[in-house]
Amino acid sequence: MNNKILVTYASQAGSTAGVAEAIGQTLIGEGLQVDVLPMKDVKELASYNAVVAGSAIHGQKWLPEAMHFLRNHRVELSQKPFAAFMVCITLSMANAEQYREGLKSWMNPIHGLVHPISEGYFAGALDFSKLPFSFNTLAMRLVVLLGVWKQGDHRDWSAIHTWAESLPSQLRR
Ligand SMILES: Cc1cc2nc3c(=O)[nH]c(=O)nc-3n(C[C@H](O)[C@H](O)[C@H](O)COP(=O)(O)O)c2cc1C
Numbered sequence: 803m804n805n806k807i808l809v810t811y812a813s814q815a816g817s818t819a820g821v822a823e824a825i826g827q828t829l830i831g832e833g834l835q836v837d838v839l840p841m842k843d844v845k846e847l848a849s850y851n852a853v854v855a856g857s858a859i860h861g862q863k864w865l866p867e868a869m870h871f872l873r874n875h876r877v878e879l880s881q882k883p884f885a886a887f888m889v890c891i892t893l894s895m896a897n898a899e900q901y902r903e904g905l906k907s908w909m910n911p912i913h914g915l916v917h918p919i920s921e922g923y924f925a926g927a928l929d930f931s932k933l934p935f936s937f938n939t940l941a942m943r944l945v946v947l948l949g950v951w952k953q954g955d956h957r958d959w960s961a962i963h964t965w966a967e968s969l970p971s972q973l974r975r
Contacts, residue, residue, distance in 0.1 A: 806835040807973060808850040812857040812868035813840070817927035817955065818889040821962055822856060825887070825922075828966035829854075834973075841871040847878045852973040855879075856887035858926060860938065862908050864888065872915045879916045883973040886912060887922035887965070894925040894956030919972050922965040927955040 807829055811822035826838035847853060857868035888908065892901050909921060928951060933939045945951050
């Protein structure tokens with residue numbers, strides 16, 4: 803087995819992909835060998851020592867593609883160090899801290915499948931020009947019109963970097 807880490811993600815509009823890239827860059831900076839791949843392009847996990855997986859949140863859930871990935875690989879993920887992250891817009895709100903505890907429950911379906919050694923929760927980005935027109939995105943536009951959420955890139959690179967820096971000691975087993 804190579805001494806390699808997989809950072810994999812499910813993203814609709816690209817902000818979670820950017821978070822995964824930043825995590826990968828931090829791990830490389832820490833001297834690790836890293837592949838950053840969308841979940842749909844992951845063929846196998848056998849060549850990785852550890853896995854970091856994350857998803858954008860839609861409707862308080864990981865994307866279906868991400869749940870599919872966890873279900874498909876749950877046995878292997880239980881045998882390797884595994885860390886998880888999620889990217890959502892709630893954490894971009896001015897009063898985000900009051901929601902931080904509550905949104906941990908969005909990980910419950912994930913905990914039914916796998917047991918992350920560490921979890922990162924990050925603010926994402928909202929850009930309607932990158933989203934399809936659908937009932938769900940229409941509902942999101944309404945929430946923005948009501949002033950609850952704001953369009954824009956709210957990713958906190960420092961928080962992402964700090965979490966990623968904490969991983970190597972936990973992922974080496
Ligand atoms: C259809 C839809 C539903 C969403 N639902 C939630 C939600 O329930 N809670 C939340 O905090 N953010 C929600 N978001 C915001 C996304 O999690 C956020 O924009 C994230 O950065 C998107 O990641 P991506 O750019 O990788 O697709 C939703 C976004 C969309 C488009």
